[in-house]
Amino acid sequence: MAQTAPHAAHGGSQPAQGRGLFGLLLVAIPVLLVGWLIIYPILAAIVSTLWIETPQGTSFSTGSYRFFFSDGYSLANLSLTLWTTAVCAVLLLVFGLPIALYLRFSTSRFAAYVQGLAIFPMFVPSIILSYALIRTIGPNGTVDLLLNAVGLPKLPSPYLTPWGPVIGLVWDNLPLTVLMLTAGLGGISTSAVEAARDVGAGPIRVFVHIILPRMGNSILVTVSFAVLGIFSAFTLPYVLGPASPEMMGPFMLRTFNDLYDPLNAKTQAVVSFGICLVFGLFYVWSIARNQERRSR
Amino acid sequence: MxxxxxxxxxxxxxxxxxxxxxxxxxxxxxxxxxxxxxxxxxxxxxxxxxxxxxxxxxxxxxxxxxxxxxxxxxxxxxxxxxxxxxxxxxxxxxxxxxxxxxxxxxxxxxxxxxxxxxxxxxxxxxxxxxxxxxxxxxxxxxxxxxxxxxxxxxxxxxxxxxxxxxxxxxxxxxxxxxxxxxxxxxxxxxxxxxxxxxxxxxxxxxxxxxxxxxxxxxxxxxxxxxxxFVAGFIGSMNFLRANVEGGTFRHGDLSIALDVADGPAVLAIRPEDLGLAQAEGETGAIVLRSTDFGSHIMVELESEGATRVKAMTSPATRFEKGARARLSPTTYGVYRDNRLIASGRLTALPVTGRAHHAVETA
The missing domain is CATH 3.40.50.300 (P-loop containing nucleotide triphosphate hydrolases)
Structure with a gap:
């Protein structure tokens, strides 16, 4: 027995090594694809905005960035995009959290229908959603017709104003927000809530003192996801948004297609990527912190 | 308070x-x-x-x-x-x-x-x-x-x-x-x-x-x-199912006189209230297993109609697997339609053949 133990240990490491290699092989293809289709274009875009090709050769220049951050129109577009993203993130939490709380804690059969309704916009293409919103809140849309029918004056339409994309993006991102918040709430046991009520906490205090502190991380992750999606949104801002200023998505397309200015389009993309990267890193940090807590 | x-x-x-x-x-x-x-x-x-x-x-x-x-x-x-x-x-x-x-x-x-x-x-x-x-x-x-x-x-x-x-x-x-x-x-x-x-x-x-x-x-x-239900849920209980006929409950070689109407009944006896006596010949329940818990021995037996019963006996008395033993309850309850209809204490009498008991009913 004394001789077989080291032999077995030695023999046992070979299958382990094999499994390790097999594991690496399994992740190799996605890693290569990420490198080829995501990392390389990013690096290429950054490099091509800093090392400019001129008739005299390639030279390092930060001119396109200096132009972006000194150009009033570019900054207005960036401001509008940041404003839209922030407003949408707040509104998504304001609308998504009550729905998620209802879905998590309701025992009613009605909850299943609410969940279906909340998730439904996820399956509606953005272009159809835009068309539906134009027909509803646009000039002479359903809202105007209904107001007119009861003898009320028309309301100012959010269509082609900064609020147009806000409404569309909130609608479009609500399902994912609700799903992620509901998943976060799933980690809070019913008995934890009941224990709080048992010691005298009403519904609002339960939310503030018990639920909110324990789903802070999932709220941060939800906001990160929403921000990443909304910041780089194209269809809804393009169809519902104002012509000027415009969000970064339509701005990039117009700079590239209409102005035939790939350098500035790439600069705008790199700036957008830099801002999204902050949220991305924040998301990764949140996940890592969460896993660290769980492992304790 | x-x-x-x-x-x-x-x-x-x-x-x-x-x-x-x-x-x-x-x-x-x-x-x-x-x-x-x-x-x-x-x-x-x-x-x-x-x-x-x-x-x-x-x-x-x-x-x-x-x-x-x-x-x-x-x-x-x-x-x-x-x-x-x-x-x-x-x-x-x-x-x-x-x-x-x-x-x-x-x-x-x-x-x-x-x-x-x-x-x-x-x-x-x-x-x-x-x-x-x-x-x-x-x-x-x-x-x-x-x-x-x-x-x-x-x-x-x-x-x-x-x-x-x-x-x-x-x-x-x-x-x-x-x-x-x-x-x-x-x-x-x-x-x-x-x-x-x-x-x-x-x-x-x-x-x-x-x-x-x-x-x-x-x-x-x-x-x-x-x-x-309570009798079976709380603690360990033996249930013997049989008919009361002519004021007597009979199950295998065990018979108890009861002051209840004739009909189906369930006799419930705790293992600690079930005494065992050596039986001779082919009468009595068959010992299936004896488990020594130190303070007592739990004897598992098979009575008539494949009914399994447990009896708690003194460590001084041993019942080997396959041996025959006569059941000798000391305290019992009788249930019909889930309700207690009779209960009592018995004083085991040495008898041959069927076991008979002097009865104090409650």
């Missing part, structure tokens, strides 16, 4: 009645145990008392005040949950202090009360610790302190020791019983463990399918079960 009155309580989930016409009065300072199998409605009753479920009908009153429709936060009850239900984002001190903070007590008083509660449950000095740094037993003690610190009129314990190992469970139940008696707090305790109920309760309520089968002191529930 308070008196709890439950009258005609009923709770339905759709067409299923989880609790059906349940009434009970728990006296001041009494510890009453709700005991029953899964799905018997014991937790539902406790949750209705705590305000976490609304009764379909019936009333709940604490010290004469109707609390049936009050939300949990407005009831003078404190509940200890099976899963501890500690708030992991708060340390031990804040878990216990949370209810006091909601009542806006001065900071010094909160500190004093929390420290007293921690000392009461044997966790003095544990306030700054995080809940995940505690063992299961310590977490349950914190949950108890959290309930007790608010001095509730009624303490509700919902299978609080279910997730603990046997040794810890026994220790904690003794501690909880001692604390309950020291504080004199009216307590309702839900469990499906009969040993817990027998060890802790002043009275046991045995539930089945949402209805009360029996309410009595633990020794009465054990020794005088009023229904066949």
């Amino acid at each position: 308070a008196r709890l009155t439950i009258e005609h309580l009923r709770k339905s989930f759709g067409v299923t009645a989880a609790v059906d016409d349940f009434s009970l009065t728990v006296e001041d300072g009494e510890l009453v145990c709700l005991l029953g199998p899964s799905g018997s409605g014991k937790s539902t009753i406790l949750r209705m008392i705590g305000g976490f479920e609304q009764p379909t009908s019936g009333t709940l009153a604490i010290d004469g005040q109707d609390v049936t429709r009050l939300p949990p936060e407005r009831r003078p009850t404190g509940m200890m949950f099976q899963s501890h239900a500690l708030w992991s984002h708060m340390n031990v001190f804040n878990n216990i202090a949370f209810g006091l903070k909601l009542r806006r007590l001065p900071r010094a008083e909160i500190r004093r009360k929390v420290e007293e509660a921690l000392e009461l449950v044997g966790l003095a000095g544990y306030g700054p610790r995080q809940t995940f740094q505690l063992s299961g037993g310590q977490q349950q003690r914190v949950a108890l302190a959290r309930s007790l610190v608010l001095a509730p009129k009624i303490l509700l314990l919902d299978e609080p020791f279910a997730s603990l190992d046997q040794h810890l469970r026994e220790r904690l139940r003794e501690e909880v019983r001692e604390i309950q008696q020291r504080l004199g707090i009216t307590t309702l305790f839900v469990t499906h463990g009969q040993d817990e109920a027998l060890a802790m309760a002043d009275r046991i309520v045995v539930l089945r399918n949402g209805q009360c089968e029996q309410v009595d002191a633990p020794d009465v529930v054990y020794r005088q079960p009023q229904t066949e």
